[in-house]
Amino acid sequence: MSLLRVQSVSKTFVTTRALREASLAIEEGEIRGLVGENGSGKSTLASIVSGIITPDSGQMFMQDKPHTPKTVLEANNAGISIVVQEMGTIDGLTVAANLFLGEERRFTKRGLLKTAHMNKAAKQALRTFGIENIEPDADISALSFEDRKLIEFAKALHVGPDLLIVDETTTALSQRGREILFGELQRLKAAKKSIIFISHDLAEVLEHCDTVTVMKDGVIVDTLPTAGLDERKLKELMVGRELQQTYYREDNEASYTDEVVLRVRDLTLKGSFSDISFDLHSGEILGIGGLTNCGMHELGKVLFGLHAATSGSVEAVRHGRKVSNYREAIACGLGYLPKNRDQEGLMLLSSIKDNICLPSLSRLRKNTFISPRKERELAERGAQQLSIKMSSINQLCLYLSGGNKQKVSLSKWLVRDSDILILDCPTRGIDVAVKASIYTLMQELKRRGKAIVMISEELQELIGVSDRIMILRRGIVENTLNRRENLSEEEIIHYMI
Numbered sequence: 001m002s003l004l005r006v007q008s009v010s011k012t013f014v015t016t017r018a019l020r021e022a023s024l025a026i027e028e029g030e031i032r033g034l035v036g037e038n039g040s041g042k043s044t045l046a047s048i049v050s051g052i053i054t055p056d057s058g059q060m061f062m063q064d065k066p067h068t069p070k071t072v073l074e075a076n077n078a079g080i081s082i083v084v085q086e087m088g089t090i091d092g093l094t095v096a097a098n099l100f101l102g103e104e105r106r107f108t109k110r111g112l113l114k115t116a117h118m119n120k121a122a123k124q125a126l127r128t129f130g131i132e133n134i135e136p137d138a139d140i141s142a143l144s145f146e147d148r149k150l151i152e153f154a155k156a157l158h159v160g161p162d163l164l165i166v167d168e169t170t171t172a173l174s175q176r177g178r179e180i181l182f183g184e185l186q187r188l189k190a191a192k193k194s195i196i197f198i199s200h201d202l203a204e205v206l207e208h209c210d211t212v213t214v215m216k217d218g219v220i221v222d223t224l225p226t227a228g229l230d231e232r233k234l235k236e237l238m239v240g241r242e243l244q245q246t247y248y249r250e251d252n253e254a255s256y257t258d259e260v261v262l263r264v265r266d267l268t269l270k271g272s273f274s275d276i277s278f279d280l281h282s283g284e285i286l287g288i289g290g291l292t293n294c295g296m297h298e299l300g301k302v303l304f305g306l307h308a309a310t311s312g313s314v315e316a317v318r319h320g321r322k323v324s325n326y327r328e329a330i331a332c333g334l335g336y337l338p339k340n341r342d343q344e345g346l347m348l349l350s351s352i353k354d355n356i357c358l359p360s361l362s363r364l365r366k367n368t369f370i371s372p373r374k375e376r377e378l379a380e381r382g383a384q385q386l387s388i389k390m391s392s393i394n395q396l397c398l399y400l401s402g403g404n405k406q407k408v409s410l411s412k413w414l415v416r417d418s419d420i421l422i423l424d425c426p427t428r429g430i431d432v433a434v435k436a437s438i439y440t441l442m443q444e445l446k447r448r449g450k451a452i453v454m455i456s457e458e459l460q461e462l463i464g465v466s467d468r469i470m471i472l473r474r475g476i477v478e479n480t481l482n483r484r485e486n487l488s489e490e491e492i493i494h495y496m497i
């Protein structure tokens with residue numbers, strides 16, 4: 001008897017056939033990978049199984065009992081929990097309240113919530129997952145993206161699921177977060193529990209999953225054991241054609257002009273980083289790496305003027321101006337791609353067109369009018385450049401798949417022709433084919449004299465595309481390495497920890 005059986009399940013959103021007659025079976029104690037290009041239907045399938053949305057047709061069974069969850073809670077009761085792809089925690093509540101959402105009754109006495117009791121239970125729950133550094137009474141919105149994801153993970157585990165679904169979570173996590181996650185997955189497997197693991201990191205899928213299901217355009221293409229499968233083959237199955245092997249830059253030397261476009265001096269943000277100085281040159285890709293709490297994500301925000309620095313300066317040299325807020329930053333040709341795209345990068349309730357055109361409005365304006373035709377053309381061009389999968393540019397961003405949201409978030413700065421791009425985890429949730437095209441695009445921008453700061457948790461990516469890699473450790477620049485042949489991950493890790 002399989003734990004979960006999905007039979008001929010379909011789902012159409014207005015005109016998008018997101019899932020077509022999908023069938024699969026998950027066995028007890030199985031870790032199943034689920035891969036496919038952006039928009040291929042992975043999250044849709046996961047959402048149906050976990051009660052977030054209902055299918056149009058088809059049937060599901062959990063341990064041979066009909067499985068028709070109408071809510072996440074119903075799915076929880078049937079033994080299924082999920083860590084969703086986008087943000088699944090609620091702002092304004094504490095860590096403990098998020099963790100025990102829906103279970104408050106356990107901590108209520110004569111109508112009063114026993115907060116201390118709940119916090120204590122939360123502390124304990126977090127500790128069992130190896131999370132020591134998060135306080136239960138902290139407001140969740142004060143936490144880093146990674147820590148919020150870990151709280152969601154703890155919440156999903158707390159349900160005690162027979163089947164845990166993890167949707168594209170690891171790319172939001174640092175090495176430490178990933179270790180916690182994979183450790184727990186192994187523990188679940190040992191207890192005969194099952195996992196559906198969705199990821200664009202194919203190496204990770206091959207390493208941790210027993211079997212892998214490949215989706216394409218809403219259809220399940222194949223399910224294979226991971227033993228004997230390699231990345232190249234898996235990519236081919238996903239994309240439906242052989243991919244070019246060169247993924248990263250092929251030259252082995254740093255190359256950029258002498259012209260400094262961004263001058264950063266003694267930049268400090270109290271509690272995050274201090275005394276950071278560097279010059280960013282035209283034609284340069286400056287990678288910034290470190291452990292997730294090293295201050296690099298905050299640095300990106302300060303460079304773009306989203307957070308005010310405690311001291312120090314950021315100067316846009318061509319404009320001869322200091323940048324201290326994002327309006328000035330945009331006026332000086334800066335663009336910023338945040339790691340947390342849903343909350344910081346996009347207006348989810350607006351169309352793709354409006355999102356892409358937003359930073360360019362001043363350029364589209366003639367007298368007081370904005371030409372609808374120009375706006376449309378700009379958005380079409382942007383969407384085409386990154387092959388955004390959508391029904392039209394009028395579609396709301398809310399309804400895009402995760403990777404396609406990321407593309408919109410990037411596209412708005414590309415169509416604006418920004419001179420200086422600050423990209424925080426630019427390929428988070430992006431499929432292998434598009435990832436390759438984003439790297440190619442970065443090379444092209446480099447050739448055209450643009451300057452890029454790329455903050456990344458992925459060492460291979462840092463090594464693969466950067467001219468220089470600046471490594472932060474506890475908020476301080478530990479070292480800056482030049483691009484060269486045989487620069488290794490070990491060397492970078494050495495400075496990170």
Ligand SMILES: Nc1ncnc2c1ncn2[C@@H]1O[C@H](COP(=O)(O)OP(=O)(O)OP(=O)(O)O)[C@@H](O)[C@H]1O
Pocket residue numbers: 013014016017018036037038039040041042043044045085168389390398399400401402403404429431
């Ligand atoms: N609520 C919705 N309304 C309209 N269209 C939707 C909705 N949810 C998903 N879609 C569409 O369904 C298709 C499948 O999306 P899904 O989120 O399942 O893709 P995915 O495989 O998870 O992709 P990614 O790797 O980018 O996360 C996409 O074309 C998406 O735009």
Ligand SMILES: [Mg+2]
Pocket residue numbers: 042043044085168401402403
């Ligand atoms: Mg998805």
